[in-house]
Amino acid sequence: MPVTQTPITRELFDEVILPIYAPAQFVPVKGQGSRVWDQQGKEYIDFAGGIAVTALGHCHPVLVETLQKQSEQLWHLSNIFTNEPALRLAKKLTDATFADRIFFANSGAEANEAAFKLARYYATNTISPYKTKIIAFHHAFHGRTFFTVTVGGQPKYSDGFGPKPADIVHVPFNDLDAVKAVIDDHTCAIVVEPIQGEGGVTPATEAFLSGLRQLCDQYQALLVFDEVQTGMGRTGKLFAYQHSEVVPDILTTAKALGGGFPVSAMLTREGIAKVMTPGSHGTTYGGNPLACSVAEASLDIINDSQLLAGVEQRHQWFIKALEEINNHYHIFTTIRGKGLLIGAQLAPEYAARLRDFIQAAAEHGLLLLSAGSDVLRFTPSLIIPEQDVQQGMAKLQQAIAQVIG
Incomplete structure (x- = not known):
């Protein structure tokens, strides 16, 4: 008898996927550049970028060619062996940053998990076994593993799973006096996002960092x-720390590193890395040849002065368009961010309608994100064409007009 295939519809999600997401009612099936098409062939302009992941747009030809080529050579080995793509990528990352050593993983959460473990391991092995306190910030987001979600300053993501990892203290973001009040000789690390992404696209001040x-x-x-969100050109520099004189001891990156292919990295200096020994940490897929080959191609394209200058140019396109919309509708109290990580905070009278604006935008053919409870977030491709920005903003204006009447 012929096999009857189950229709692949949005309704199937509600039957077979763990109910931890509430995806849109349409199902995207194709992407090219800064545009996406759903099962019905409807076209959308993408201002979401896979939450700052598809930094070079969908199906960038160089990344596609790289993946295809590597797929015919070597997929996976395990970390019993090393491989050429991982070594090339690690060398290029160290050459472009403060770092001497790299650890590859698959997601931002895993990179942060490694960073937090390294910070404690370094402190307890080189200074004091009691030096374990981690200082982090309210509204921060660092991942969904139990350690990273506890370091993240949003209890709604960590409550309900039993006892949390101990010795983690949260204080207000951009409040240096609050940090001074809790830091002591038992502190092993301060963990901070240069721009809080999920927390509302809130930049750290230079004085704070x-x-x-x-x-x-x-x-x-x-x-x-x-x-994880600010790295790989998102703010107009390869990494956000490069906007200032402040250099971290450990840095994590993911999202845009693979341009859509799952890969992440933790970067650190030699003096810190040397405390680790074989077996002290690990991962099955980290340093995978497929992932590292695509990430290398992504890094080669993004770490370019002309492309990074173009990010700032596009920032101005977005800010100008959002200000024009705001001059007409008076819907935003603040428009903030850096490069192509932009947040538009809704005025109090519209804050409760955040999801309505995102839904209406989708109806008009625009993919948008939220950040926090009252911020529209824009994380498009770093090379989005001006025409797509203009058309997307026109769709946003239509959506706003629809929601507010």
């Missing part, structure tokens, strides 16, 4: 930058 660096130096603690 500089103060964190000084406190870490004073108390022999490590400064960890979570650049």
Whole structure:
């Protein structure tokens, strides 16, 4: 008898997928550049970028060619062996940053998990076995493993799973006095996003980051930058720390690193890395040849002065369009961010309708994100054409008009 195939519809999600997401009612099936098409052939302009992942748009030809070529050579070995793509990528990352050593994983959460473990391992092995306190910030987001979700400053993501990892303290973001009040000789690390992404696209001030660096130096603690969302050109520099004089001890990156292929990395200096020994940490898929080959191609394209200058140019396109919309509708109280990580905070009278705006945008053919409870977030391709920005903003204006009447 012929096999009857189950229709692949949005309704199937509700039957077979763990109910931890609430995806849109349409199912995207194809992407090209900054545009996406669903099962019915409807076209959307993508201002979401897979949550800052598809930094070069969908199906960038160089990444496609790289993946196809590598897929015919070597897929997986395990970390009993090394491989050429991983070594090339690691060398290029160290050449482009402060770092000497790289650890590859598959997601931002795994990179952060490794970073937090390294910070504690370094402190307890080189300074004091009691030096385990981690200072983090309210509204931060660092991943969904139990350790990273506990370091993240949003209890709604960590509550309900039993006892949490201990010795983690949260204080207000951009409040240096609050950090001074809790830091002590037992502190092993301060963990910070240069721009809080999920927490509302809120940039750290230069004085705040500089103060964190000084406190870490004073108390022999490590400064960890979570650049999962801000890294790989998102802010107009390869990494956001490069906008300032503040250099972290450990940096994590993921999302855009693979341009859509799952891969992440933790970067650190030799003096910190040397405390680790074979078996002290690991991962099955980290350093996978497929992932590293695509990430290398992505890095080669993004780490280019012309492309990074183009990010700032596109920032201006978005800000200008959002300000024009705001001048007409008075819907935003603040438009903030850096490069192509932009947040538009809704005025109090519209804050409760955040999901309505995103839904209406989709109806008009625009993919948008939220950040926090009242912020529209824009993380498009770093090479999005001006025409797509203009057309997307026109769709956003239509959506706003529909929601507010």
